[in-house]
Amino acid sequence: MTADSTPPDPQAPEPQVSQTATPTEQPPSFGWNAYAERLNGRFAMIGFLALLTLEAITHQTFFTWIGLF
Numbered sequence: 291m292t293a294d295s296t297p298p299d300p301q302a303p304e305p306q307v308s309q310t311a312t313p314t315e316q317p318p319s320f321g322w323n324a325y326a327e328r329l330n331g332r333f334a335m336i337g338f339l340a341l342l343t344l345e346a347i348t349h350q351t352f353f354t355w356i357g358l359f
Contacts, residue, residue, distance in 0.1 A: 320326075341352055353359045 344355065345351060348355060351359070
C-alpha cells in the first residue's frame with residue numbers, strides 16, 4: 291500500500307469549483323467566432339473522410355462519380 295492510496299479525510303472541506311466559463315469554453319453563438327470555426331472544421335473533416343470512404347468503396351474518383359470525367 292502506498293501513501294497515495296489513503297482514503298480522503300471526511301472532515302476536509304470540499305474543493306471550490308468555479309462556475310464561470312473559461313476562455314476555451316465559450317457558449318455557442320452566431321457569426322464569425324471560434325466555436326463556429328471549430329465546428330465547421332470538424333464537419334469538413336467528416337466530409338473529407340466520407341469522400342475517401344466513397345472513393346474506396348466505388349473505386350472511382352470523386353470527379354468521375356459526379357460525372358466530370
